[in-house]
Amino acid sequence: MDARNGVQGCSISVSRLWVSLALGFVLVGCSDIQEQAPISHLTVQDDFAREVLERKEGANYCKPEGLIKDSCCDFKTVDDLNQEILPDLNKLLETPFFSHFKLNLHKTCPFWNANELCSKVDCKVSTLDRSEVPEPWLPDDPLGSINFEPIPFGSKKTERCTFTDKDFCVLEDEESLDGEYVNLLKNPERFTGYAGDSSAKVWRSIYEENCFGILNNLNGDNLFLNSDNTNNVCSEKRIFYRIVSGLHASISTHICDQYFNSTSGQWERNLECFVSRVGSFPDRLENMYFDYVILLRAITKVSRYLKNYSYCGSEPEQDKLIKKHLARISKTTRSCPDTFDEKALFQGDDAKSLKTQFKEHFRNITRVMDCIGCQKCRLWGKIQTGGVGTALKILFSYEEKSLNPKKNPNLFQKTEIVALLNTFGRLSESIAAVERFRELYQKRQSMEYTPGFKDKALEMFISTRDAIVKRSVAWADLLCERIPALKLYRQMLRSSFKPLGF
Numbered sequence: 001m002d003a004r005n006g007v008q009g010c011s012i013s014v015s016r017l018w019v020s021l022a023l024g025f026v027l028v029g030c031s032d033i034q035e036q037a038p039i040s041h042l043t044v045q046d047d048f049a050r051e052v053l054e055r056k057e058g059a060n061y062c063k064p065e066g067l068i069k070d071s072c073c074d075f076k077t078v079d080d081l082n083q084e085i086l087p088d089l090n091k092l093l094e095t096p097f098f099s100h101f102k103l104n105l106h107k108t109c110p111f112w113n114a115n116e117l118c119s120k121v122d123c124k125v126s127t128l129d130r131s132e133v134p135e136p137w138l139p140d141d142p143l144g145s146i147n148f149e150p151i152p153f154g155s156k157k158t159e160r161c162t163f164t165d166k167d168f169c170v171l172e173d174e175e176s177l178d179g180e181y182v183n184l185l186k187n188p189e190r191f192t193g194y195a196g197d198s199s200a201k202v203w204r205s206i207y208e209e210n211c212f213g214i215l216n217n218l219n220g221d222n223l224f225l226n227s228d229n230t231n232n233v234c235s236e237k238r239i240f241y242r243i244v245s246g247l248h249a250s251i252s253t254h255i256c257d258q259y260f261n262s263t264s265g266q267w268e269r270n271l272e273c274f275v276s277r278v279g280s281f282p283d284r285l286e287n288m289y290f291d292y293v294i295l296l297r298a299i300t301k302v303s304r305y306l307k308n309y310s311y312c313g314s315e316p317e318q319d320k321l322i323k324k325h326l327a328r329i330s331k332t333t334r335s336c337p338d339t340f341d342e343k344a345l346f347q348g349d350d351a352k353s354l355k356t357q358f359k360e361h362f363r364n365i366t367r368v369m370d371c372i373g374c375q376k377c378r379l380w381g382k383i384q385t386g387g388v389g390t391a392l393k394i395l396f397s398y399e400e401k402s403l404n405p406k407k408n409p410n411l412f413q414k415t416e417i418v419a420l421l422n423t424f425g426r427l428s429e430s431i432a433a434v435e436r437f438r439e440l441y442q443k444r445q446s447m448e449y450t451p452g453f454k455d456k457a458l459e460m461f462i463s464t465r466d467a468i469v470k471r472s473v474a475w476a477d478l479l480c481e482r483i484p485a486l487k488l489y490r491q492m493l494r495s496s497f498k499p500l501g502f
């Protein structure tokens with residue numbers, strides 16, 4: 001193999017050398033191209049992750065399989081239902097009613113001093129101008145409505161008590177003059193780079209302080225609950241933990257599904273990220289499916305209410321469209337009504353106090369969202385904890401018959417309905433993303449084993465490299481002709497490297 005073109009080629013021409021030295025380009029390939037080990041050896045070290053990602057011979061289905069713990073539904077049913085629901089759900093969430101969300105992103109963290117706000121561009125949220133918000137959604141106020149001026153982070157505003165005994169979350173106050181409207185379609189949930197102490201502290205406080213202290217009972221480094229140590233915990237507390245963990249897994253899945261690759265400058269799906277955060281952990285993956293089942297059951301239970309809800313602010317045509325998509329979603333969810341049996345919970349002697357605690361702990365989690373130091377993560381954190389809180393309210397605060405829109409027309413605020421459906425949309429995307437990660441894995445596996453793939457990649461690399469070198473040398477020569485000082489520098493470099501044999 002010609003050493004200049006070869007993988008191990010270390011033949012550095014003088015011109016290449018001075019170009020890289022003088023212009024600071026890294027142009028000369030002297031090292032080996034990193035041999036891409038097959039992903040099965042490189043990253044998917046965990047057997048479970050491999051089972052999740054690999055399709056079995058003759059079966060179009062991978063792990064996990066069987067019944068989802070604490071539910072009446074299996075994994076395959078969820079996958080199948082989700083495929084049917086997702087197109088309508090996506091269309092629904094594109095409508096202005098579901099894509100415009102009002103919230104206050106500037107509340108102070110009530111638990112600790114958390115004034116640092118991530119300044120990265122991907123952490124920022126673009127808010128809507130007053131003129132972009134349909135009139136009926138602006139709160140009644142003689143002087144106008146909500147504050148569209150940016151409020152400095154950490155400003156102290158008086159907060160009304162924004163929950164009732166039926167609520168599992170501290171709601172965004174729709175009537176408040178503070179806050180802003182956000183178009184969710186323009187602020188997608190994805191990788192922001194928010195990490196480190198701040199995010200770790202938020203997750204830690206959610207698990208350690210708000211999961212009934214059950215995690216504190218565990219020894220040593222095993223901070224987080226897993227299947228080995230769930231048996232000693234009552235089902236309500238276990239379910240609480242599973243809901244939180246499922247939400248966490250879903251957020252991680254979105255981050256990995258839309259990950260910013262700083263090398264290529266592109267938004268990409270990051271398989272290694274998924275494997276290391278979710279795909280290698282049977283419990284996390286199952287908890288994510290569990291959350292889907294909870295939301296599915298809540299949406300089924302509330303479907304009659306949603307059907308008759310007045311989607312005010314929407315054009316009559318929008319209202320019709322919303323009802324059409326909701327009807328289709330409900331039809332599918334109703335085909336599998338018994339995904340979760342909420343009546344089996346809160347039945348023991350301590351049911352009342354356990355339920356009160358359950359609510360208080362979940363409300364706390366919604367409050368912790370104001371401690372997140374990244375606006376975009378805070379936005380989606382609030383929506384998703386709000387959505388799960390609304391689902392819990394539907395499941396545990398009302399009998400099915402009382403969810404009658406004619407008798408009880410004002411059980412839910414717009415914010416709750418928007419959060420509920422958007423959270424279902426996010427979980428739905430997470431379930432669909434597992435399949436996308438499978439496809440990516442298959443693709444990468446087949447590329448790894450395609451004969452000649454590596455040679456072609458190598459050829460491409462070498463020709464690109466040589467083209468860059470050629471062009472740079474031409475530019476450098478031109479510059480040297482024009483600038484005498486550079487000409488002199490080149491001569492100096494040449495004479496210095498002559499003894500080395502270049």
Ligand SMILES: Cc1cc2nc3c(=O)[nH]c(=O)nc-3n(C[C@H](O)[C@H](O)[C@H](O)COP(=O)(O)OP(=O)(O)OC[C@H]3O[C@@H](n4cnc5c(N)ncnc54)[C@H](O)[C@@H]3O)c2cc1C
Nearest residue numbers: 190191192193194195199202224245248249255284377381
């Ligand atoms: C509410 C919230 C929303 C966020 N939204 C975004 C976002 O939109 N975009 C973004 O880029 N970042 C977001 N972040 C940050 C992100 O979640 C991670 O904290 C960050 O990427 C650092 O990840 P990590 O690998 O250190 O582990 P983390 O995800 O921070 O997890 C911390 C620890 O929790 C445990 N753990 C992880 N997953 C689970 C699980 N499913 N169940 C049980 N235990 C688990 C592990 O022991 C892990 O070490 C958000 C953070 C919070 C608190």
